[in-house]
Amino acid sequence: MNLRRLKYFVKIVDVGSLTQASEVLHVAQPALSQQLATLEGEFRQQLLLRTQKGVVPTEAGRALYRHAQIILRQFEQAQSDVLHAGRALSGQVSVGLAPGTAASALALPLLQTVQGRYPQIVLHINENFGTTLCDVVRDGRMDMAVLYGGERVMQGLSFDALLTEDLFVVAPEGTLGQDDEVALAELRDVDLLLPRSSNQLRKHVDQAFASARIVPHVVAEMESSNTLAAAIASGVGATILPVSMARGVAAMAAVELRRIVSPTIEVPLSLCASDHLPLSEPAQAVKAILLELVDRLEREAGLHALH
Incomplete structure (x- = not known):
């Protein structure tokens, strides 16, 4: 098996058509079909299914596609490392930052510092939901991601704890009284707007209520900060967020913030990376900068650093 066949295969899957792939690759379609047949012969598996709309990968094809992306990415990085050995670090580094979290505050400082x-490192910053970020890091399509969670073991991933944040209630004005803190039991009958149940933050909230033997009154599920701020300001309900997110929502609307106590609830922010794919030298340098910025964020925002 050679890398050229893998590149051809990945491109065919990406465009979903042998004809279009041959045009993009500037390879005659019969030759491309022969390369695919050779690859299927090497694996003794059918890799693609032909349909009226083009081609789609089989189960074996999807498995090869994931590995081929990792292999090609590592080879490109190896080429760059060898070419620039002894010179300034260069290459592409991809970092995921979960939106609406303390990680979002790292985006601009990370870009500026890198x-x-x-200057020869090309930084790709992706802001997406945490579960999606985990998937692309596991598959080797992204070097690392900063997101909430990491307490439980996830196959193919490692987590380095960065800092923890206290959970706050964000509610319409006049809802929570005059105290700076609110006991969890006082939220028993409060209408709550929370993320969907698969969200890591939601899992922490649900666990806290379950431990207190309280059933939260969830009236809607949403994850958009803008919609959440508007809904709270209009009196639809309250939400529960880490302090950095709570302050962000408060900056967009007239709301009240109260730290939850009895018990205090904390959520960890972690650096997620593959547990089997080593980071390239440029990625290691970016990781070091991320850790520096987390220290700075901890000092400025009064959060609790863990690393």
Whole structure:
């Protein structure tokens, strides 16, 4: 098996058509079909199914597609490392930052610091939901991601705890009284707007209520900060967020913030990476900068650093 066949296969799957792939790759379709047949012969598996709309990968094809992306990405990084050995660090590094979290505050400082120290590193920043970020890191399509969670073991991933944040209630004005804190039991009958149940933050909230033997009154599920701020300001309900997210929502609307106590609830922010794919030298340098910025964020925002 050679890398060229893998590149051809990945491109065919990406475009979903042998004809279009041959045009993009500038390879005659009969030759491309022969390369695919050779690849299927090497694996002794059918890799693609032909349909009226083009081609789709089989189960074996999807497995090869995932591994081929990792292999090709590592080879490209190896080429870059060898070519620039002894020179300034260069190459592409991808970092995921879960939106609406303390991680979002790292985006601009990370970009500025990387450009200042390593101008030849091309940084790709992706802001997406945590579960999606875990998937792309596990598959090797992203170097690392900063997101909530990491307490439980996830196959193919490692987590380094960065800091923890206290959970706050964000509610319409006049809802929570004058105290700076609110006991969890006082939220028993409060209408709550929370993320969907698969969200890591929601899992922490549900666990806290379950431990207190309280059933939260969830009236809607949403994850958009703008919609959440508007809904709370209009009196639809309250929400529960880490302090950094709570302050962000409060900046967009007239709301009240109260720290939850009895018990205090904390959520960890973690750095997620593959547990079997080593980071490239440029990625290691970016990781070091991320850790520096987390320290700075902890000092400025009064959060609790863990690493």
